[in-house]
Amino acid sequence: MTLFSSYVQADQSFRFAYEAPRSDTQHIAAKKFNDLLQEKSNKSIKLSLFPDSTLGNAQTAISGVRGGTIDIAMSSSSNFTGLEPKLNVIDIPFIFKDREHAYKALDGEIGQGLLKSLEAQGLKGLAFWEVGFRAFSNSKHPITKPEDIKGLKIRTNQNPMYIQAFSILGANPVPMPLSELYTALETKAVDAQEHPIGIFWSAKLYEVQKYFSFTNHGYTPLIVVMNKAKFDALSPEQQKALVETAQEAGKYQRQLNFENEEKIIDSLKKASIEFVSNLDTTPFKNAVSAETRKAFIEKNGDGLVKAIDELAK
Secondary structure: OOOOOOOOOOOEEEEEEOOOOOOOHHHHHHHHHHHHHHHHOOOOEEEEEEOOOOOOOHHHHHHHHHHOOOOEEEEEHHHHOOOOHHHHHHHOOOOOOOHHHHHHHHHOHHHHHHHHHHHHHOEEEEEEEEEEEOEEEEOOOOOOOHHHHOOOEEEEOOOHHHHHHHHHOOOEEEEOOHHHHHHHHHOOOOOEEEEOHHHHHHOOHHHHOOEEEOOOOOEEEEEEEEEHHHHHOOOHHHHHHHHHHHHHHHHHHHHHHHHHHHHHHHHHHHOOOEEEOOOOOHHHHHHHHHHHHHHHHHHHOOHHHHHHHHHOO
């Protein structure tokens, strides 16, 4: 008996939008998501994939999902904080000590609560995927201590936590979409950027940057969301298939990121990128953690921060 033997519904095709290029693990995992979903839904649901900002930047895609012109999108959690400020807890610098800590928080009660909070904005949160631990690159000099960031024009997203943190460090944060970043670095409109090494590689930012420092100042997940009305219109079996396969594909993508990291480092060394590895991140944490935590707690209370800290023990 197949999953859908007791329920007949017209085949569904959903448009899935994201900013990452085709070479990124996000796109590879999106194809995996589509394969798993067709199998689990007995081919009653399929995805049409739109990588590389084809349907617009992150905010355009999220707005499209809310309005129903796009069915599914994925973007970094920070791009949803304007809709749900509590999601900023994920972006407090150094709140996660390692991958396992982040996964435990996001895949458990904390993460599920955060996904559910998006429903009031017309979004059904399906799963957390991964951008990863963030690191600095720049065209000026190696970053080995917080003072090295002072004066740099650094691209970031519309994330109040990171804007505040980089301002504390004396940098000039410049929010802009990922789709505009390469040109901004190439033309020296900005000096620096901060993304996990996978994005640094797949977006070819190494072509216009020289120095890469493993500051690991924040962990960023992706959130895969669907238009809630369209999700609610599906059969219970189809809803279950969407959620389960989105989560499975997310775990697949996390594993890909982990496995690819050393290969990417080797390739970047051949491209003459200068790495600062084994960096003592404690001075960076001491510089920004207290103030950014305080800013979040003043607006949202301390419950989520305490719950995440408890999982690190």
